[in-house]
Amino acid sequence: MANSSEFGPLTPAIEVAAAFPNNIHGKTVIITGVSPKSLGLATAAAFASQSPANLILTGRSPDKVEAAINELKSIYPNVKYHALILDLASQSSVRAAAAQLNKDASIPSVDILINNAGVMAIPTLTTPDFATNHIGHFLFTNLILPKLIKAASTSSTPTRIINVTSFGHQFSPVRFSDVNFTKAGAELPESERPEYQKTEFFTGKSHADDVYYGFFSYAQSKTANILHSVALNQKLWEKHGIASFAVHPGAVDTNINRHATPSDIELALKRVKELGFDSAQKTPGQGANTTVFAAVGSDLRPVGFEGDHARGAYLADCKVDDENVAAFATNKVFAERLWALSEELVGEKFDF
Template sequence: MATHAGYGAQTTATEVAAAFADSVKGKNIVVTGISPASIGYTTVMALAGQAPASLVLASRTQAKLDAVAADIRNAHPDVQVHLVRLDLADVASVRAAAAAVADTLDRVDVLINNAGISTPERLAAKTPNGTEVDGQFLTNHLGVFLWTALLLPLLRAAAATSSEDNNGTARIVNLTSQGHHLSPVRFSDYAFRRDVYDVPDDEKPRAQVPAFFLRTKDGYPGFLGYGQSKTANILHATELARRLQRSSHKGDARIAAFSVHPGTIETELSRSLDQEGQETIAKTAPHGLWKTQDQGAATTLVAALDPKLGAADVAGGATLGYLSDCQLRDDMVAAHAQGADTAKRLWEETEKLLAFTVDL
């Protein structure tokens, strides 16, 4: 359980950062998916207020990076802000961005994988080994997996300088969603080229998925594609945590990995939905309440900063390390995102798709 038992849906990132100021001060923090009026924005603004050593903002669009950086520098001129162009759908961009971070920092204390996409349009993509995959899977999972692996040496540098009793000094946080309930990982059809139900039973959408989420556009079920990628974010975090605990590298056992559900937040995507879509999405908000951007970033910062959470919490696999409304909530994870065998399979398949082996 998080340090503050009273934290919940209404808690803000600003409050969390202030409460855990000692976990921010002097730290190097990398955050992806930065743009104005987003939870990435409120995440970095909350962190900037607590004197980090450096903030690295990594995102695809330079103009958005510049706008957020200007706001940080105006409000907190003493904070070192570094900008990195990162397109998670482009392996070369991921590698270049990771190299740029390594050229800038000697360690990364906190990595927040906030970036992601959600689209009803089919984004056809191929992996380095030539496999066709859904573009949402490429961006939201494969790109995040590679980015995290490439930054692992810097996370190790942070963990190696920590004291033995510091519980999970280095943190990795994957933003996922309760949207993961929509779809398991379709190991037999990553690209969603088959009919929604023309896959093995354990890869089909669950029976209770509302019809709206099964809609297709030109044969592509965009919401299911999103759900698959969000399931992958959880499985990635849990398998990463387990492998770090078993690793022979010094300090790896003090690197913690979590996945978080930020809550139901109004975004450009939700505002563009038709009436049925608006009503369906609204039903996913507990008690019909939508979070503000500041509230939506709070759970991320609990996972990233709370000293009472650490690597040991997910070491044995009994705890998945999934947070919602600022608390550990493994009970909210769908069965298809829980299995250790499934997580291991996804890890191994991901390495094959990327033609890349993680040093773990």
């Protein structure tokens, strides 16, 4: 049986999937945010290579989802693909997609949910990253959770929920008192303020006087992805045996960077290299490797807790990376606060 020591930062996701065939073959997998040339499509291809029973691919655009499915069919024609139209920025769309899936008797259970879709650093405050990257996934996950619980109760292989996050979470905690960016940082409680020194180091400017800054919005949502996994482990592991991990895919050349200027990306990658991290841009097939490992790796230990902090919830380069996750992203008290805030924002409480 393979383990994380056999994989590196540039290991193709398809190789990771091939190392754990029994955890994929015959299973039902959902991946959000799948379109041509995307990280989601590369993730889907890795799973398709090991013959899952159902591969459910979601996206906002029916044409893009169908194009992705057609590309997969040309390589892996024997997999049963399902298109599920899902706009994570719209709670009504999320509820409609979840209802459609829940009513589908041909899919009685879901073994793996990959919350992959995301937007990054929107220049102006329209629909915040927080709504798409966290709230939409929070709502969708909870609405379909009974199908995951059913899988966990009947399967001998892992049932997991994977949240795709980013090292970029380091720029900001969750602004519990101001998630929609109406206040300058100086008006926030100290525990909610962005990491201005770190921001200046990576971007050349602190943005301390900005009420809204796209990378702070993105960072907040990526912190929320990690805290979501922390909360899911608190609520689901002991009771149902469902684990959740948050993964950093690395610097992947995909369309998510469309709002960032080339100079911003170049400077950030230069700073990453100066800090001693691998700054090489990955292909989508390489960037999907940690997502696949988190979903099917048999040697992953359950997330544990030391005091107020989770350990083992954050992965990068196909291994647990507790050293490079911010303390505010693993704090179980913050995870509980985020869960309560998310319930408030979707107008529904969830208890499993």
